Amino acid sequence: xxxxxxxxxxxxxxxxxxxxxxxxxxxxxxxxxxxxxxxxxxxxxxxxxxxxxxxxxxxxxxxxxxxxxxxxxxxxxxxxxxxxxxxxxxxxxxxxxxxxxxxxxxxxxxxxxxxxxxxxxxxxxxxxxxxxxxxxxxxxxxxxxxxxxxxxxxxxxxxxxxxxxxxxxxxxxxxxxxxxxxxxxxxxxxxxxxxxxxxxxxxxxxxxxxxxxxxxxxxxxxxxxxxxxxxxxxxxxxxxxxxxxxxxxxxxxxxxxxxxxxxxxxxxxxxxxxxxxxxxxxxxxxxxxxxxxxxxxxxxxxxxxxxxxxxxxxxxxxxxxxxxxxxxxxxxxxxxxxxxxxxxxxxxxxxxxxxxxx
Amino acid sequence: xxxxxxxxxxxxxxxxxxxxxxxxxxxxxxxxxxxxxxxxxxxxxxxxxxxxxxxxxxxxxxxxxxxxxxxxxxxxxxxxxxxxxxxxxxxxxxxxxxxxxxxxxxxxxxxxxxxxxxxxxxxxxxxxxxxxxxxxxxxxxxxxxxxxxxxxxxxxxxxxxxxxx
Amino acid sequence: xxxxxxxxxxxxxxxxxxxxxxxxxxxxxxxxxxxxxxxxxxxxxxxxxxxxxxxxxxxxxxxxxxxxxxxxxxxxxxxxxxxxxxxxxxxxxxxxxxxxxxxxxxxxxxxxxxxxxxxxxxxxxxxxxxxxxxxxxxxxxxxxxxxxxxxxxxxxxxxxxxxxxxxxxxxxxxxxxxxxxxxxxxxxxxxxxxxxxxxxxxxxxxxxxxxxxxxxxxxxxxxxxxxxxxxxxxxxxxxxxxxxxxxxxxxxxxxxxxxxxxxxxxxxxxxxxxxxxxxxxxxxxxxxxxxxxxxxxxxxxxxxxxxxxxxxxxxxxxxxxxxxxxxxxxxxxxxxxxxxxxxxxxxxxxxxxxxxxxxxxxxxxxxxxxxxx
Numbered sequence: 070x071x072x073x074x075x076x077x078x079x080x081x082x083x084x085x086x087x088x089x090x091x092x093x094x095x096x097x098x099x100x101x102x103x104x105x106x107x108x109x110x111x112x113x114x115x116x117x118x119x120x121x122x123x124x125x126x127x128x129x130x131x132x133x134x135x136x137x138x139x140x141x142x143x144x145x146x147x148x149x150x151x152x153x154x155x156x157x158x159x160x161x162x163x164x165x166x167x168x169x170x171x172x173x174x175x176x177x178x179x180x181x182x183x184x185x186x187x188x189x190x191x192x193x194x195x196x197x198x199x200x201x202x203x204x205x206x207x208x209x210x211x212x213x214x215x216x217x218x219x220x221x222x223x224x225x226x227x228x229x230x231x232x233x234x235x236x237x238x239x240x241x242x243x244x245x246x247x248x249x250x251x252x253x254x255x256x257x258x259x260x261x262x263x264x265x266x267x268x269x270x271x272x273x274x275x276x277x278x279x280x281x282x283x284x285x286x287x288x289x290x291x292x293x294x295x296x297x298x299x300x301x302x303x304x305x306x307x308x309x310x311x312x313x314x315x316x317x318x319x320x321x322x323x324x325x326x327x328x329x330x331x332x333x334x335x336x337x338x339x340x341x342x343x344x345x346x347x348x349x350x351x352x353x354x355x356x357x358x359x360x361x362x363x364x365x366x367x368x369x370x371x372x373x374x375x376x377x378x379x380x381x382x383x384x385x386x387x388x389x390x391x392x393x394x395x396x397x398x399x400x401x402x403x404x405x406x407x408x409x410x411x412x413x414x415x416x417x418x419x420x421x422x423x424x425x426x427x
Numbered sequence: 428x429x430x431x432x433x434x435x436x437x438x439x440x441x442x443x444x445x446x447x448x449x450x451x452x453x454x455x456x457x458x459x460x461x462x463x464x465x466x467x468x469x470x471x472x473x474x475x476x477x478x479x480x481x482x483x484x485x486x487x488x489x490x491x492x493x494x495x496x497x498x499x500x501x502x503x504x505x506x507x508x509x510x511x512x513x514x515x516x517x518x519x520x521x522x523x524x525x526x527x528x529x530x531x532x533x534x535x536x537x538x539x540x541x542x543x544x545x546x547x548x549x550x551x552x553x554x555x556x557x558x559x560x561x562x563x564x565x566x567x568x569x570x571x572x573x574x575x576x577x578x579x580x581x582x583x584x585x586x587x588x589x590x591x592x
Numbered sequence: 593x594x595x596x597x598x599x600x601x602x603x604x605x606x607x608x609x610x611x612x613x614x615x616x617x618x619x620x621x622x623x624x625x626x627x628x629x630x631x632x633x634x635x636x637x638x639x640x641x642x643x644x645x646x647x648x649x650x651x652x653x654x655x656x657x658x659x660x661x662x663x664x665x666x667x668x669x670x671x672x673x674x675x676x677x678x679x680x681x682x683x684x685x686x687x688x689x690x691x692x693x694x695x696x697x698x699x700x701x702x703x704x705x706x707x708x709x710x711x712x713x714x715x716x717x718x719x720x721x722x723x724x725x726x727x728x729x730x731x732x733x734x735x736x737x738x739x740x741x742x743x744x745x746x747x748x749x750x751x752x753x754x755x756x757x758x759x760x761x762x763x764x765x766x767x768x769x770x771x772x773x774x775x776x777x778x779x780x781x782x783x784x785x786x787x788x789x790x791x792x793x794x795x796x797x798x799x800x801x802x803x804x805x806x807x808x809x810x811x812x813x814x815x816x817x818x819x820x821x822x823x824x825x826x827x828x829x830x831x832x833x834x835x836x837x838x839x840x841x842x843x844x845x846x847x848x849x850x851x852x853x854x855x856x857x858x859x860x861x862x863x864x865x866x867x868x869x870x871x872x873x874x875x876x877x878x879x880x881x882x883x884x885x886x887x888x889x890x891x892x893x894x895x896x897x898x899x900x901x902x903x904x905x906x907x908x909x910x911x912x913x914x915x916x917x918x919x920x921x922x923x924x925x926x927x928x929x930x931x932x933x934x935x936x937x938x939x940x941x942x943x944x945x946x947x948x949x950x951x952x953x954x955x956x957x958x959x960x961x962x963x964x965x
Contacts, residue, residue: 127458128729130470224608299723299795302947389458390451391795392723394947395632405444447794457789458726469733483740485765487747513659548662548753549761562747 071367074190101183101193109179113327114144116334116380123381124388154319159222162316166220171317171324173213178328181206181335186260188348188368199260200252203339204245207294210332211237217325218313229312232395233296233303239402243290244336246410250283250417251276251343254426264347271346276426279417284344286406286413288382291336293398295329298387300398337379341372345379348372482564487547490517490540491563492580499588500581501559504533508551508560516545535587538580543573557588607635612949614643620717620953621960623934632945637938641931645964649924656919657683657757657891665751667926668962670710671904673702676755681836682900682911683757686893693838694882695759700838701772701875702742702755703902704868708779709738710905711861711868718858718954719790722799727790734782741771759885772876776869783865791862800854804940804952807852814939815932818907819864820956823857825850830903842874854955861957892919906930906957930962 080100084093118133118141125132133140159167181203183193196202211234218230252258254276255266266272273280292298303312314325341347348368352360393401420426461467471480482488492500509517518539523531552560570576612625622643628635648667652660657679664675677699684691712735719727739749744765746754754761790796806816811826821828829846831839847863849856893915901910907929914923933956940956941949 123462124725126465126468127462128726129461129467129733130729131468301723385455385458385462388726389454389789390724390793391719391790391799392947393795394799394945396945397795397798409444450792450794453788454790454793457785469736483744483747485745485747485762486743511659513655513662546662547748547751548659549747550658550662553761 072189077190105179105183105193109182109331110327112334113330114148116330117144117147117326119380120330120384123384127385127388148323151323152320156319156321157316159316162222163220166216167316168321170213170217170220171321171328173216174210174328175324177206177209177213178331178335182331184260185335185338186264186342186347187372191369192260195259195261197257197259200248200258200263200339200343203335204241204248207332207335208241210328214313217317221313221316223316226313226315229303229315233313236296236300236303236395236398237294239399240290240293240406243286243402243406243410244294246407246414247283247287247290248339248343250279250414253414253417253421254280260342260347263343264349267346267349270352271344271349273344276417276420279413279420280344280426282409282413283417284340286410287340287344288379290402290406291340292333292383292386293402295332295336297329297333298383299390299393301387302392302395302398333380333383334376337376337383338372340379341375345375346371482566484564485562486564486566487549487562488565489542489563489568489578490545490551490580491561492538492559492582493561494582494585495588498582498585500535500585501557501588502535502538502555502581503557503587504535505556507554507556511550511554513548513550514544514546516541517551535581540578540580541576542568542578543576620958623958623960623963625937625949625953627946627949629946634941634944634946634949637941637949639934639937641934641960641963643964644961646961648965649926652921652924654920657893657921660921660924661756662751662753664926665753666961667928667965668904668906668909668930668959669750670713670959671706671906672751672753673699673706673755674902674904675909676753677703677837678900678902678904678909678911680755680757681902682898682913683891683893685900686896686898686913686915687757687888687891689758689886689888691759691886692882692884693880695884696838697841697875697879698760698764699755700842701872701879703837704871704875705738705741705772707905708865708868709735711865712738714861714905714957715786715790718957721950721954722796724790724793724796727786730782730786730789734779737771737775737778741768741775744768744771757891758888759883761885763884769876769879772872776872776876779865780869783862786862791858797855799947800858800951800955803854803944803948804955805851805853806936806940808850810936810939811852814936816907816936817932818904818929818957819847819860820857820933821907822846822848823860824852828908830901830908834901836900836902838875842871844871854951857955857957890919892917893921901927904929906959906962907933926965928962928965930958930960934958934963 081093081097084097087093088096121143122132122140133143136143136146158164184196184199184202186192186195214237215230215234218226218228218233221227251263251272254272255263257263257266267275269275273284276283293300296303314322317325348371350360350363350366350368350371352363473480492502494500504519504521506519509515509519518541519535520537520539521533522536524534525531549562552562568576608629610627610629612627614622614624616623624640624643626638626640628637646666648663651663655663661676661679664679665672667675680699712731716728716731716735719725719731742752743749745768746752746761806820806824808825810816811821811824816824816826817828825848827833827846827848830836831844832846844867847860847867849860893913895915895917898913898915899910901908903909908927909929910927912925912927913921916922937953937956940952944952
């Protein structure tokens with residue numbers, strides 16, 4: 070449970086021994102794909118369930134509790150319903166683009182999951198430009214949204230897609246700059262190196278004030294990236310238009326919906342890895358007894374626990390605040406977040422040079 | 428002076444950020460405080476709590492004629508309730524019989540109450556001199572067949588106290 | 593002459609007309625806004641009402657006065673008691689009778705409770721329109737306590753028909769005063785939470801300040817009364833101008849602000865909730881003993897024309913009865929506050945964005961059945 074490297078090594082060596090290199094490689098990739106897809110689907114389902122229960126508790130009510138024990142099968146029932154719905158084809162819409170748009174969004178999201186460090190040794194691909202890879206992949210998701218809006222052949226969808234596109238592109242800057250702060254501290258873009266640089270303390274504590282500012286900015290920009298929370302006017306503008314996924318029904322709509330929740334998971338997972346120490350346990354100074362107890366809990370639980378905490382904060386944002394208008398949203402990014410981010414980055418570069426962090 | 432103005436504007440910029448963030452945190456405290464208090468949940472689990480669910484005594488659920496233990500109701504067919512009803516939800520069907528003193532009297536045959544048009548205004552209940560009508564506390568009126576909403580309020584085999592039979 | 597909304601030629605180029613409604617995703621009711629957009633901005637807006645016209649005024653012509661009270665409940669259903677009170681007061685004015693003090697106090701207590709309940713529902717729906725979905729549940733959860741008070745005495749939660757010409761339908765339940773005192777204590781603790789959640793929130797302030805500014809002259813011209821008018825400085829509280837029932841016996845402030853934007857209208861309603869709590873506190877312990885119903889031989893207004901105005905939660909409701917001595921009115925006309933409040937929306941929303949239109953119509957607090965009757 071504590072170190073998966075030996076497990077992964079044994080699987081790879083047994084594959085290499087029994088098959089030719091080509092087949093060993095293919096089979097290992099197929100296994101990886103199946104595991105990731107299963108993980109993605111199941112986690113997506115239960116994130117939706119978690120959101121419904123959490124928002125219910127904040128609203129003095131109970132949330133789903135009838136389908137299955139404590140309502141655990143509610144999302145499965147919703148999924149079955151969505152699968153059985155009619156797929157509506159639109160006249161005069163570009164069929165190829167219309168059909169491909171949800172796939173682009175989902176593929177971008179799954180590719181990003183593949184590079185996250187879940188525990189020691191449990192990382193699908195450990196690129197030495199890990200952070201840059203994830204930022205690039207999430208930009209691909211925007212293309213899916215814009216294509217969805219355009220191919221729907223409806224004025225509302227185009228307006229919604231344009232707004233969403235503008236929002237995501239603006240906030241990617243802030244996400245990138247906030248992550249750049251931690252890269253400056255850690256000195257590398259590779260995820261495993263960033264985590265190993267936090268062995269003596271998480272960056273949010275070691276980097277004191279600038280790292281905390283970067284964390285807050287990252288959270289805000291992250292919720293805006295995924296069209297969630299108080300920045301959800303592209304999709305929840307059910308006051309007038311219904312956003313870029315109006316014309317989608319059935320499983321295609323389910324893809325957009327699922328991708329949104331998994332994007333939230335990815336943003337939270339990156340926040341955990343960069344700011345909160347990834348799968349490392351919580352050590353307090355040099356208290357050996359306390360640290361040994363913390364070490365006892367497996368790293369997988371640490372990773373998912375911290376990610377769950379960040380996801381909870383993002384859901385807290387959504388259910389408390391009213392929505393921002395599009396011009397206020399863009400003003401927030403360009404006039405407030407970006408200047409503060411740049412100043413923070415300069416400060417952090419200075420701190421790193423002078424070694425004034427812990 | 429221009430320098431002072433710039434400094435003031437920069438100060439204002441940071442003050443706005445501080446003010447905004449604190450107002451958001453205050454809002455989050457309110458929702459967070461309800462999240463950690465599961466006893467503040469107000470939902471009632473409806474079909475399971477039918478045994479303990481009781482409406483208030485005055486609740487206007489459905490009209491009914493009060494019957495006592497001898498299956499006797501108090502309606503003397505004066506027709507006041509049907510006249511007071513604003514939309515004709517009460518229809519009284521009576522038959523005339525020879526009374527003990529030779530005069531013909533009216534006996535209640537069927538007291539028809541149209542639940543589908545009743546607007547629960549409550550004008551019928553105080554209008555009755557014999558206090559024969561009362562509102563029941565039933566609230567589950569949903570049916571699949573609309574004709575079942577036309578109810579006959581006097582129970583089968585009941586007789587009237589007022590007619591002294 | 594000033595160009596009215598009917599003079600605008602609808603065939604101009606580069607205009608994009610969409611319909612908001614009749615079925616809204618928000619809770620306002622069946623009302624159609626024909627909006628002309630230019631990009632993101634609203635050029636002009638034509639409201640179309642009449643989708644829920646039920647002919648209440650015509651139906652009243654063949655009902656007697658006690659019978660027509662239950663139809664007035666269904667006009668502005670969120671201030672049902674106040675509507676009933678308007679008809680009752682008009683008929684009592686026509687017959688030149690006066691009810692006992694006990695009836696006056698109870699009528700005013702119910703009116704203030706109704707006002708608070710209506711503002712609670714407005715707050716819930718307003719927050720929900722703007723995207724803060726939790727406000728819906730908090731407002732309705734607190735409103736349940738008022739509805740319990742109503743249900744215990746009158747038997748219904750929404751359409752009570754409890755206040756009739758001549759007095760009240762029945763006496764109040766013995767638990768009445770206890771429940772009201774509990775409610776006042778509880779709600780005084782909850783109102784600051786409402787402020788923390790929505791009023792002080794910077795996102796909310798940015799979305800409502802400076803939006804939909806209504807000048808005092810416009811408010812008077814269009815006849816916008818109630819909290820919407822008072823947000824622009826128009827002193828139109830009927831409880832102060834022409835007090836009725838127990839209002840001469842209580843001390844309270846009329847809340848007026850001068851900004852005239854959405855935020856001002858919001859604040860007026862929040863402060864009115866505090867004032868209503870003060871009025872309730874003054875009245876609840878001092879209800880005098882007395883008769884509940886006057887003994888009248890027949891409720892018939894003598895020949896003539898009579899008018900009575902009251903202050904509902906949304907503005908000034910006027911009841912105009914033309915009678916020829918019969919038990920039913922020859923003609924009854926309701927001056928409904930929502931009808932006058934609705935038609936200023938073109939002036940307020942022109943030039944703003946679509947998202948602001950929702951905030952403006954939420955702040956005007958329209959209840960559509962009252963517009964159409």
